[in-house]
Amino acid sequence: MTETPAIRRVDLDITGMTCASCVGRVERKLGKLEGVSASVNLPLESAAVEVPPSVTDEQIVAAVDRAGYTATIRQAQSDATPTGVTSPRHSLPEHDEHADHSDHSDHSDHMNHGPSGDMIRPRLIGAAILTFPLFLISMVPALQFPHWGWAALVLATPVTLWAAWPFHTAAFKAARHGSSTMDTLVSIGVLAAWAFSTVELLLDPGMTAMAGAAHGGGMASMADHQLYFETAGVVTTFLLLGRWLEARAKRQAGSALKSLLDLGAKTATVLRGGVETTVPAAQLVPGDEFVVRPGEKVATDGYVISGHSALDTSLITGESVPAEVGPEDTVTGATINTSGRLLVRATHTGADTTLAQMGRLVSDAQTGKAPIARLADRISAVFVPIVLVIAVITFTLWLIFSGDLHAAFRAAVAVLVIACPCALGLATPVGLLAGTGRASQLGILIRGPEVLEDTRTVDTIVLDKTGTVTTGDLAVTSVTPLQEQSHGYDAGRLLLLAGAVEAHSEHPIATAIVAAARERSDSGHIPEVTGFTSAAGGGVHGTVTDGSQTGHRGWSDPVPIDGQSPRDLTTHEGGLLSVAVGRSDYMATQLDSGALTAAEKQQLTAAEEAGATAIWVAVDGQIAGIISLQDTVKESSAPAIARFKEMGLRPILLTGDNAAVATQVAAAVGISEEDVFAGVRPEDKVAKVTELQRGGRVVAMVGDGVNDAPALAQADLGIAMGSGTDVAREAADITVMGSSLGQVAQSVQLSRKTLGIIKSNLFWAFAYNTLGIPVAALGLLNPMLAGAAMAASSVLVVANSLRLTRFGR
Structure with a gap:
């Protein structure tokens, strides 16, 4: 193949x-x-x-x-x-x-299209200075003097040929390649007004020989003379003003990404040979050790070698509470050290850092296109040629039915000017710039613009329990040896054996068991393991070297950890032990008997009914004991789930934990008992999501672990907690960099609001052109007013998008 x-x-x-x-x-x-x-x-x-x-x-x-x-x-x-x-x-x-x-x-300022704001400003100033007197002498008869038409020509020429030059050059480039753009409409309209007036003046040099005051004063109408120099000047000035305001607003819309990427530390204090040396942060490589003093930014991603401190992670995660870190804890570049001195070893630098990856996700989302934008693209592709045809038809029909050359000219120019589709082209991308930029400031990463469409239709949100609704910081509360099957192993020994095997797993339960085992070991070390295997959502197995080097402080049987009085126990002299740790269905595959007894199941049920997560420990094919762990619900979970309900979402709790624990957690956060699915394996999570989808539900899945990745990928919208694994984040459509479920609710709200802004932008852009063209064709729109309205439409689209930058403030 x-x-x-x-x-x-x-x-x-x-x-x-x-x-x-x-x-x-x-x-x-x-x-x-x-x-x-x-x-x-x-x-x-x-x-x-x-x-x-x-x-x-x-x-x-x-x-x-x-x-x-x-x-x-x-x-x-x-x-x-x-x-x-x-x-x-x-x-x-x-x-x-x-x-x-x-x-x-x-030249990397991508916040502007066409000429930049800095290039437009001098042309705008020049055009305004010349157009103001041009408008007055053309429109106010009391200010007109003999042969004022020649003065109007002098004032209008630099505006038409210099100030409007960016429009002309763009139109020429398009024409050279056999196409047309909005600049084609502007250029033709401005040049037509100027050229028509110039020819009229040259053919009749004395047409303005009489001062305007002779006509009785007052504001003249467009029909009072046959010169349209002021049209060329005012249209150019308005359009330049619109471009300049638009450029400034778009720079503001895109500034969030620039601000995000400017967060990175510029220098790092590297420890080499015991000597501290300051180097540019860009020169760091994985393995470098660097010092982070109080008040300094962490130079790049890594883990703490020594020291304790609290890191302000709000710039990355959007969460205001500092995170406590110590040896072996991971740290993220651009976070701020608030207290103690830290020595950090770099693990990721350059393009591999969390900050850089955030930048890529945000930029990719801004570069892409939402499906709704494709309609605008298809219309815009044929829009300008159609407008040119409409302008020609307008001119012809006016000339045929009215015989008024000047009225025909005014109507045609108004059609050209009012129809410029600039607002249409800006409607989607500027909305994305503002929305995704604001999301990055809140610690929310949206993978692509199509995600915005998905959030609109989602009606069900499936939540993993551990690490999502709860803190995920499980702690071992008790170890219960089953004396008749435990081969004489007490609680402390069982914990060490379980911790040895679980040390090779990343599951939160494994982390808690390993931490408890290290705490109870005299040396802080746990036995070696070979032949490690893992069954996702089931359990782990390995061969433990249970030698004389390992001592531990034991527990009575059973006893809560907090009430334990440690005492030295005799070290077990052993060889290689086959140890399995996991849930009931997994343990049945590891036991010599192939099944749990009724008495064993009853003991597990008792532990679970107490609100604990209970895990079996088997040694050499025989059940040896039960380890009980408990988790705590995040403070943000209940308010977030209330917000989900307000948004019309049905929250469902999906967990591999037991039903008693899952029901307790659901009750605490406001999830209905019928929406709780417990004891669900990773492959069953995918099946549950698929089942909901087949039932007509549009499903969002929230998770943080490797075992959630398949379900995140299967869901219509996958949302990963940033505190979770790289695999989960890679499978998700949205990543919240913090650990709060409130950020998940916020991400859905912001995505929906961004889509709403884009839709309103497109609606008004379509409506503007759809209504404006016939009004202009009927002669009801002055070309100057058309220029002002066209410029205003682009600015209004951008200003509407900028409302997103205030989201959540």
């Missing part, structure tokens, strides 16, 4: 795009290359391109060039890239108006 060729991703920076039709043309050109698919983002001036091995980077760049734009391949991160910044795309430096646009490494 032949292998499918690997598809690679190429990120492009593209200059020269100005509207949604530009986006559509670039995507079509790239899509003509065999096996290539592309998603182009207007505000970020970027494209994510899926490319087969048969297509080269040069072909990709050439395709964009044929579309009339300039593309550069975004370079992958080098070793010199600062920690937490994955590429020039992510660093988003301030725009340099003197930068060479051919060298995109120095």
Whole structure:
């Protein structure tokens, strides 16, 4: 069987795009290359391109060039890239108006499309200064003087040919490639008003020889003269003003990602040969040991070697309570050390850090397209040519039925100006910029824009218990040896044997058992294990070396840990012991008898009815005892579940724990007893999600462990707790970097609000163009007012999106 060729991703920076039709043309050109698919983002001036091995980077760049734009391949991160910044795309430096646009490494401000705000500002100022007197002398007869038309020509010419130059150049580039954009409409409208007026003035130089005051003063109508210089000036000024305001607002919408990536530490104090040396954080490599003093940022991801402190993780997780850390605890780059001195060993640097991965997820979400955006793209692809045809038809019909050349001209120009689809092109991407940027500030990562659509339809939310609804910080509360089967092992010895096997597992239950075993061991060490095996959601098995080196402090039988008085016990002289730890169904496969007895089951039931999670321990194929553990419910869980219900979501508790514990937890947080499913194995979690989906439910799954990953992938919407495993986060659509279930509710609310903003943007953009064109064609809209309205529409779309930046404040 032949292998499918690997598809690679190429990120492009593209200059020269100005509207949604530009986006559509670039995507079509790239899509003509065999096996290539592309998603182009207007505000970020970027494209994510899926490319087969048969297509080269040069072909990709050439395709964009044929579309009339300039593309550069975004370079992958080098070793010199600062920690937490994955590429020039992510660093988003301030725009340099003197930068060479051919060298995109120095021109990485993707918050603007077309000319940047810095380039627009001088043209806007010049246009405003010249247009103000131009408007007055053209529209107020009392201010007109003999031959004022020539003064209007002098004022309008630099506005038309210099201030509006960005529109003309963009229109020319599009025309050179046989296409049109919104700039085509603006350029034609402005040039037509200026050229028509200039020709009229040249043909009749004395048409404005009489001062306007002779007409009786007052505000003149557009019909009082045959010159439209003020139309060219006012339209240009309004559109430049709209572009400038739009550029500023979009920069604000995208600033959240830049702020996120600026959080990384710039320097690190590395310990080498016992000497502290300050180096750039970008130079850290895995294995380096660095010092973090109080008030300093952790330079990169790692784990604590020595020291105790509390870390302010709010910048990453969105949670305000500092997290206590000590030896062996993991730490995340960009978090702030609030108290003690820490010595940390780096485990991930550069593009592999949590901060860098967050940046990639946020940027990918902003670059992609929600399904709802595809409709806008399809319409925009044919919109401009249709408008040009409508303008020609408008001019012709007015000329035929009214015989008024000037009225026909005004109507045609108004159609061109009012129809510019800039707002349509900005509706989705700017909403994504603002929404995903705000989400990153709250410690919420949305994998892609299509996720927003999924949150709208979800009606059921399935919650894993341990680590999601509860803290996941299980603690061993008692160990109960079953004397007749325990081979004489007391509670302390059973705990050591169980801890030895569980040390190779990452499950929260295993972590608790190992911690208790180390605490009870005289040396802090536990026996060695070979032949370790694990059954997801069932249990673990291994061969334990139970030698004389291992001493422990024992327990009476049974006794709660908190009430234990330690005493030294004689060390068991043994060889290799077969030890299994797990749930009832798993233990049945490990026992010589192949099944648990009724008496054994009764003892387990008694432990579970006390509200504990009970785990069997078997030695050499025989049940030896029961380990009981308990967990605590997170303070945020009950309020979060109440919010789920307010959003119309049905919360379901799905857990591998026993029914008694699951029911107690559900009652504490407000989940109905009929919505509790206990004793569920990982594969059964997938089956339960599938069952709900087959029943017509649209399911979101929340989890944090490896055993949740299949269900997260199966669900219509997978939400991973950031405190969980990498596997869970990889399988999820949304990751909340904290451990609060409240952030999950917040993520759904923000996703829905972002989608709502995008929809309202698209509605008003469609409605604006749909209603504006016939109004202009009927001659009811002055070209100057059309220019102001078109500029305002783009600004309003961006301003509407910026409401998302205040979410949760």
